[in-house]
Amino acid sequence: MMRMKCSAIVLxxxxxxxxxxxxxxxxxxxxxAERADQTxxxxxxxxxxxxxxxxxxxxxxxxxxxxxxxxxxxxYVRTYEFKKPNAYSAPELETFRRQFxxxxxxxxxxxxxxxxxxxxxxxxxxxxxxxxxxFILAADPGELTFVHIVGxxxxxxxDQLSGNFGIPKRHVKKEPAKxxxxx
Amino acid sequence: MDELEKALKTALQREPxxxxxxxxxxxxxxxxxxxxxxxxxxxxxxxxxxxxxxxxCIAGGVxxxxxxxxxxxxxxxxxxxxxxxxALRITGAKLRVVQEQLVKTDDGGRGQ
Numbered sequence: 001m002m003r004m005k006c007s008a009i010v011l012x013x014x015x016x017x018x019x020x021x022x023x024x025x026x027x028x029x030x031x032x033a034e035r036a037d038q039t040x041x042x043x044x045x046x047x048x049x050x051x052x053x054x055x056x057x058x059x060x061x062x063x064x065x066x067x068x069x070x071x072x073x074x075x076y077v078r079t080y081e082f083k084k085p086n087a088y089s090a091p092e093l094e095t096f097r098r099q100f101x102x103x104x105x106x107x108x109x110x111x112x113x114x115x116x117x118x119x120x121x122x123x124x125x126x127x128x129x130x131x132x133x134x135f136i137l138a139a140d141p142g143e144l145t146f147v148h149i150v151g152x153x154x155x156x157x158x159d160q161l162s163g164n165f166g167i168p169k170r171h172v173k174k175e176p177a178k179x180x181x182x183x
Numbered sequence: 184m185d186e187l188e189k190a191l192k193t194a195l196q197r198e199p200x201x202x203x204x205x206x207x208x209x210x211x212x213x214x215x216x217x218x219x220x221x222x223x224x225x226x227x228x229x230x231x232x233x234x235x236x237x238x239x240c241i242a243g244g245v246x247x248x249x250x251x252x253x254x255x256x257x258x259x260x261x262x263x264x265x266x267x268x269x270a271l272r273i274t275g276a277k278l279r280v281v282q283e284q285l286v287k288t289d290d291g292g293r294g295q
Contacts, residue, residue: 042270044263052263062264065271077270111284120281138277147274161275 025076025148026125026135027099032144035087036080046073068161074150081143093139096146097121100135125150 024043033039044052049069056062069075082088100107100123109122118140125133131154136147222228 040269040273042266042273044266044270048263049267051260052267055257055260055264056267061268065267068271069267075267075270075274077273079273109281109285111281111288113284118280118284120277120284122281136274136277136281138280145273145277147270147277149274161271161278 024074024150025078025146026105027096027137027146027148029078029080029096029146030092032078032080032088035082036144037083038079038081040077040079040081042075042077044075049074068157071153071157072149072151074148076146076148076150078146079143080145083142085141087142088139088144093119093137093144096137105135 024045049072053066053069056066100121104126105123106126107121107123109120111118111120113119118138120139121135121137123135123137124131125135131152133151134147134149134153136145136149138145138147223232
């Protein structure tokens with residue numbers, strides 16, 4: 001009986017852990033890391049962001065970073081670089097996009113060109129009509145990048161984010177998000 | 184020659200020890216071998232010194248542990264800072280690409 005209770009607790013913890021991981025990074029990237037020549041994985045939850053915030057200096061870049069991360073609950077980045085072309089297929093890319101087909105995700109930007117100079121999708125995670133996160137899927141011929149930003153970030157903040165770190169600011173044209181709070 | 188032998192015999196012949204010599208010798212010997220009362224032989228002082236040395240050693244160890252922990256904390260913090268900056272740089276770079284693509288699309292649409 002005791003053993004059964006222990007097993008149940010272990011299963012429950014595993015389920016909770018699995019759910020937490022899924023929330024931290026909502027895309028199952030499968031075996032991309034095995035095929036990639038170089039993988040970059042950054043996982044920073046709220047605690048780590050707060051911890052890192054203590055070590056940011058007073059330089060302009062660090063102050064901008066501090067301002068941005070103060071709004072976030074987490075930032076998760078996965079970059080897979082491939083030396084060989086066509087390391088991933090279009091259907092595989094579509095599989096990643098389908099993982100955002102649920103009602104809680106809404107596509108705000110979708111750039112798919114004929115030329116292979118990069119496809120980009122930006123989705124927002126909506127909770128009760130409010131943005132609770134954002135996901136960027138950028139596919140270049142030799143690189144696949146997934147960025148998951150957790151927190152009440154607004155699409156307008158993207159402009160600020162892209163304007164930082166030596167990148168010129170431009171206005172982001174966005175698709176209307178389904179169910180997004182317009183207030 | 185006989186006179187000399189006689190004198191030597193007299194001088195070297197055994198004589199009983201004077202009365203009380205044994206007691207006096209034993210007393211003197213016991214006084215000489217008595218331990219000198221030096222400070223490190225005092226139990227209280229000895230324990231005090233041992234305690235102070237132990238406290239200094241423990242304090243040194245704790246201080247080293249704290250400073251090592253701080254060094255590791257600083258290292259971890261610096262790594263976390265670099266990760267934050269890298270994550271934001273990657274995000275910013277990808278957003279810039281999107282913006283450029285959107286601007287290109289806009290310009291293309293206007294040109295038609």
